[in-house]
Amino acid sequence: MDLKKITEQYRDELLEGVIPFWLRNSIDAECGGYFSCLERDGSVFDTDKFVWLQGRQVWMLSMLYNKVEKRQEWLDAAIHGAEFLKKHGHDGNLNWYFSLDRRGVPLVEPYNIFSYTFATMAFGQLSLATGNAEYAEIARRTFERVLEKRENPKGKWNKIHPGTRDMRNFALPMILCNLVLEIEHLLPAGYLEPFAEDCIGEIMDVFLRPELGGIIVENVRADGTLSDSFEGRLLNPGHAIEAMWFVMDLAERFERPDLIRKAVEATLRMVEYGWDKEYEGIFYFMDRLGRPPQQLEWDQKLWWVHIETLISLSNGYRLTGSKECLEWFGKIHDYTWSHFKDSEYPEWFGYLARTGEPLLTLKGGKWKGCFHVPRGLYKCWRILDEVSSKKPIFAN
Amino acid sequence: MDLKKITEQYRDELLEGVIPFWLRNSIDAECGGYFSCLERDGSVFDTDKFVWLQGRQVWMLSMLYNKVEKRQEWLDAAIHGAEFLKKHGHDGNLNWYFSLDRRGVPLVEPYNIFSYTFATMAFGQLSLATGNAEYAEIARRTFERVLEKRENPKGKWNKIHPGTRDMRNFALPMILCNLVLEIEHLLPAGYLEPFAEDCIGEIMDVFLRPELGGIIVENVRADGTLSDSFEGRLLNPGHAIEAMWFVMDLAERFERPDLIRKAVEATLRMVEYGWDKEYEGIFYFMDRLGRPPQQLEWDQKLWWVHIETLISLSNGYRLTGSKECLEWFGKIHDYTWSHFKDSEYPEWFGYLARTGEPLLTLKGGKWKGCFHVPRGLYKCWRILDEVSSKKPIFAN
Numbered sequence: 046m047d048l049k050k051i052t053e054q055y056r057d058e059l060l061e062g063v064i065p066f067w068l069r070n071s072i073d074a075e076c077g078g079y080f081s082c083l084e085r086d087g088s089v090f091d092t093d094k095f096v097w098l099q100g101r102q103v104w105m106l107s108m109l110y111n112k113v114e115k116r117q118e119w120l121d122a123a124i125h126g127a128e129f130l131k132k133h134g135h136d137g138n139l140n141w142y143f144s145l146d147r148r149g150v151p152l153v154e155p156y157n158i159f160s161y162t163f164a165t166m167a168f169g170q171l172s173l174a175t176g177n178a179e180y181a182e183i184a185r186r187t188f189e190r191v192l193e194k195r196e197n198p199k200g201k202w203n204k205i206h207p208g209t210r211d212m213r214n215f216a217l218p219m220i221l222c223n224l225v226l227e228i229e230h231l232l233p234a235g236y237l238e239p240f241a242e243d244c245i246g247e248i249m250d251v252f253l254r255p256e257l258g259g260i261i262v263e264n265v266r267a268d269g270t271l272s273d274s275f276e277g278r279l280l281n282p283g284h285a286i287e288a289m290w291f292v293m294d295l296a297e298r299f300e301r302p303d304l305i306r307k308a309v310e311a312t313l314r315m316v317e318y319g320w321d322k323e324y325e326g327i328f329y330f331m332d333r334l335g336r337p338p339q340q341l342e343w344d345q346k347l348w349w350v351h352i353e354t355l356i357s358l359s360n361g362y363r364l365t366g367s368k369e370c371l372e373w374f375g376k377i378h379d380y381t382w383s384h385f386k387d388s389e390y391p392e393w394f395g396y397l398a399r400t401g402e403p404l405l406t407l408k409g410g411k412w413k414g415c416f417h418v419p420r421g422l423y424k425c426w427r428i429l430d431e432v433s434s435k436k437p438i439f440a441n
Numbered sequence: 442m443d444l445k446k447i448t449e450q451y452r453d454e455l456l457e458g459v460i461p462f463w464l465r466n467s468i469d470a471e472c473g474g475y476f477s478c479l480e481r482d483g484s485v486f487d488t489d490k491f492v493w494l495q496g497r498q499v500w501m502l503s504m505l506y507n508k509v510e511k512r513q514e515w516l517d518a519a520i521h522g523a524e525f526l527k528k529h530g531h532d533g534n535l536n537w538y539f540s541l542d543r544r545g546v547p548l549v550e551p552y553n554i555f556s557y558t559f560a561t562m563a564f565g566q567l568s569l570a571t572g573n574a575e576y577a578e579i580a581r582r583t584f585e586r587v588l589e590k591r592e593n594p595k596g597k598w599n600k601i602h603p604g605t606r607d608m609r610n611f612a613l614p615m616i617l618c619n620l621v622l623e624i625e626h627l628l629p630a631g632y633l634e635p636f637a638e639d640c641i642g643e644i645m646d647v648f649l650r651p652e653l654g655g656i657i658v659e660n661v662r663a664d665g666t667l668s669d670s671f672e673g674r675l676l677n678p679g680h681a682i683e684a685m686w687f688v689m690d691l692a693e694r695f696e697r698p699d700l701i702r703k704a705v706e707a708t709l710r711m712v713e714y715g716w717d718k719e720y721e722g723i724f725y726f727m728d729r730l731g732r733p734p735q736q737l738e739w740d741q742k743l744w745w746v747h748i749e750t751l752i753s754l755s756n757g758y759r760l761t762g763s764k765e766c767l768e769w770f771g772k773i774h775d776y777t778w779s780h781f782k783d784s785e786y787p788e789w790f791g792y793l794a795r796t797g798e799p800l801l802t803l804k805g806g807k808w809k810g811c812f813h814v815p816r817g818l819y820k821c822w823r824i825l826d827e828v829s830s831k832k833p834i835f836a837n
Binding site for chain 1: 605606
């Protein structure tokens with residue numbers, strides 16, 4: 046594999062293809078914020094605004110401004126989205142709605158904690174870019190809200206009857222691993238490490254299961270044991286693999302080669318487990334006992350699953366020099382670029398049938414926005430660039 | 442088409458294949474109620490109990506007892522499920538949980554009004570079979586709960602922010618059209634007709650849209666106008682077609698040939714609209730403007746969609762003698778029997794990929810139980826039997 050050439054491929058796709066696509070098509074100059082429901086060619090097919098995706102796009106553009114180049118166009122577009130979110134995204138008390146209509150009037154109540162986490166990411170990263178104290182304060186206070194809601198994230202919208210089968214879910218500790226690094230500049234001294242260690246422990250000692258051959262489950266009982274139920278059998282390989290690069294980031298920061306190796310090992314196990322030997326690609330959902338999953342979309346191939354896998358594998362290779370990581374990276378790279386990249390229009394397809402044909406040709410929707418594709422392209426570009434220039438950091 | 446032979450095919454499949462499968466595999470002799478999560482061969486893969494499906498199975502077995510034959514085995518099995526539901530299915534005040542664990546301890550709160558409607562159907566039909574006053578009272582009082590909850594069925598679990606885009610949904614008036622006939626024996630004199638007329642008006646004058654070529658939409662604005670939004674563009678052909686035989690039943694009862702013709706016409710328009718010209722079968726979800734639907738399972742072929750279509754088409758043919766109904770019936774019959782029926786084990790597959798291959802080989806799960814397949818076999822058997830024996834009732 047010509048890593049130098051591939052590095053350029055990721056960078057060019059990001060800077061010449063994907064980001065210009067979003068800047069050209071997603072900005073709502075009339076009402077503020079971003080359109081995220083974009084057809085294959087970039088035309089808007091729905092004007093609803095989803096707070097997850099508004100926040101993620103603010104973060105993406107701010108991050109590029111902070112880490113790639115001080116392009117005014119990126120910063121202006123980030124502020125454009127942040128001002129809309131600041132004004133319309135929450136109830137006045139930083140409870141972040143799930144969705145809004147085009148004008149910013151709330152459609153769906155603040156039931157989803159990830160509206161809060163992505164708002165925190167957005168305002169945290171933008172506060173770095175602008176030095177704006179109000180943005181910093183929004184990020185800090187929203188992070189406090191997240192912590193308040195940690196034990197019962199859905200609040201009154203929680204439909205689970207308490208006490209029968211209380212479960213712990215993987216998603217929140219996973220996202221917190223990433224979020225705490227994102228807003229480190231806003232946290233008190235000494236806060237980061239114990240907080241991160243707690244989340245890492247949750248992920249690597251509770252959801253990662255050595256007795257299942259080292260795979261990661263989505264839900265465990267409140268006492269940390271496995272549950273033979275639909276929730277307790279559920280696997281989401283992309284989710285687990287994404288979490289592993291969040292953990293690698295923390296492990297690198299804390300200089301813990303043991304933890305890096307553990308995260309690389311888990312990445313490889315989940316990639317092997319999730320790989321569709323018949324049609325290639327990584328399944329969306331699986332049942333760890335091979336029983337029928339509840340999710341009818343279980344066998345579909347989703348863009349973010351593959352892009353997050355590329356990040357974890359390339360990063361695992363950068364950090365440890367693992368040959369297995371490099372081989373799998375090559376295989377997933379080939380699958381991803383030949384199936385998700387649209388050869389006619391910029392940006393990538395999001396949803397493929399099991400066999401690899403696009404199931405929907407949209408470039409953005411309720412769940413797909415300016416986030417996983419550009420973040421993955423950025424991360425892989427930077428990771429591979431570092432690989433080309435030096436030896437693995439924590440080689441075996 | 443040899444209608445006499447086909448009539449026998451439906452009857453035999455019901456009485457020799459499908460019902461014995463459920464009686465053999467679904468009864469939980471230890472904890473009460475029914476298992477609904479059954480693998481292809483009938484083995485239990487999960488023991489959670491879903492109140493929709495518990496109620497539907499009680500209804501199914503009671504209905505067969507009432508309408509086919511006084512088999513003690515059917516009645517015993519119906520009472521077995523009803524006693525479990527009576528004891529565990531609700532909170533003591535006839536608020537019906539969504540799901541329970543095997544022992545009957547609640548897992549998911551009573552957020553879903555269709556747990557209530559199927560409990561009403563179950564106890565209503567069983568009260569007819571047994572003459573048991575307590576069952577009748579449960580049905581009557583649960584029906585009152587449904588009516589109380591009609592304006593905001595999800596209650597405190599409703600995540601829609603009020604006032605921005607208030608919508609009316611097709612599902613409840615549709616189910617009420619069927620339910621009110623089911624529990625007629627429990628209603629005060631003079632109640633049925635005005636109540637049913639109200640539901641019929643809702644369906645045929647609000648959700649059926651002549652300006653869209655006579656298709657039925659899933660959601661309209663509170664004022665009855667169309668909405669260009671994900672919800673407002675959504676079509677669910679199987680849902681719409683199922684409602685049309687509910688309306689035909691009422692129209693036959695009230696001797697309204699105009700309404701029968703309108704329901705037959707709408708059935709045909711939705712079958713044509715929903716038919717997949719490339720791979721055959723009827724799509725699960727569509728967008729009326731051809732935009733990308735939000736449901737990733739949109740292109741899958743579901744058992745109930747096809748079975749309900751067979752009922753509406755055969756009934757439309759029985760009532761009007763429509764040649765179009767008969768032709769489409771033949772086409773859907775061929776598709777359904779060749780794709781959903783399992784040639785190795787009893788009962789039918791539920792979920793096919795767009796191309797027609799089984800996506801899951803389960804025979805029952807969270808949403809598929811002892812209901813659509815046997816009800817459809819029963820209905821088609823009886824409808825076709827009547828067709829063979831006399832002329833259409835309301836011929837053009």
